[in-house]
Amino acid sequence: MKIEKLDHVGIAVEKLDSALPIWEGVLGMVLAGTEEVVEQKVRTAFLPLGGSEIELLEPTDPESPIAKFIAAKGQGVQHLAFRVADLDAALAELKAKGVRLIDEAPRRGAGGARIAFLHPKSTGGVLIELCERG
Numbered sequence: 001m002k003i004e005k006l007d008h009v010g011i012a013v014e015k016l017d018s019a020l021p022i023w024e025g026v027l028g029m030v031l032a033g034t035e036e037v038v039e040q041k042v043r044t045a046f047l048p049l050g051g052s053e054i055e056l057l058e059p060t061d062p063e064s065p066i067a068k069f070i071a072a073k074g075q076g077v078q079h080l081a082f083r084v085a086d087l088d089a090a091l092a093e094l095k096a097k098g099v100r101l102i103d104e105a106p107r108r109g110a111g112g113a114r115i116a117f118l119h120p121k122s123t124g125g126v127l128i129e130l131c132e133r134g
Contacts, residue, residue, distance in 0.1 A: 001090040007083040007113075007131050008046070008053040012069050012076060016045050016058045019075075023047050023054065035110050042066050044110040055081070055110065079117070079127040087114050087132035094118065106132070 013019035016034065023029045029047040036043045041064030045056040057078060059067035069078050084090045087106045095101060100119035109115035109131060118128040 001093045004083045006052045007081040008055045010055045010057055010079040012066050012078040013056050013058055014070060014075060016043060016056055019056050037110050079129050081129035081131050084130050084132055087116060087130055090130055091116055
C-alpha cells in the first residue's frame with residue numbers, strides 16, 4: 001500500500017457555525033463548502049490548506065460517532081485521513097497484515113470519496129481514515 005498524501009485532518013466540532021469564525025476569521029482560511037453526509041450523521045465543512053484540507057465535522061444525530069467522540073473527549077482532532085490510489089487493495093493488504101479494520105469494505109464519504117477507517121487499537125491510538133478520490 002502506498003500513501004499518496006495527507007488528504008485531510010478531521011476535527012470534531014459541536015457546531016460548524018461556532019467553529020468556522022475561528023478557521024476563517026482568525027486563521028484566514030477559506031471555506032470550500034459544506035455537505036451533509038446522511039449515512040454518517042454528520043455535516044462537514046472543508047477548508048483547503050496547501051495540498052490538504054481541514055475537515056470540520058458537526059454531528060447531526062446524538063448517536064453519531066462524532067457526537068459520541070465529542071461527549072467522551074470534547075471537541076478536537078478526531079482523525080487523520082490519508083489518500084490511497086486503490087482503497088480495496090489497501091484494505092486487503094492491511095487485513096492480511098492483521099490490522100484491525102472498522103470498515104471491511106469502503107463506504108461513501110464527503111465529497112464523493114470512498115473511505116474506510118482503521119481501528120485505533122491497531123494504529124497506536126490514532127483513528128486513521130483511508131480515502132480514494134476519483
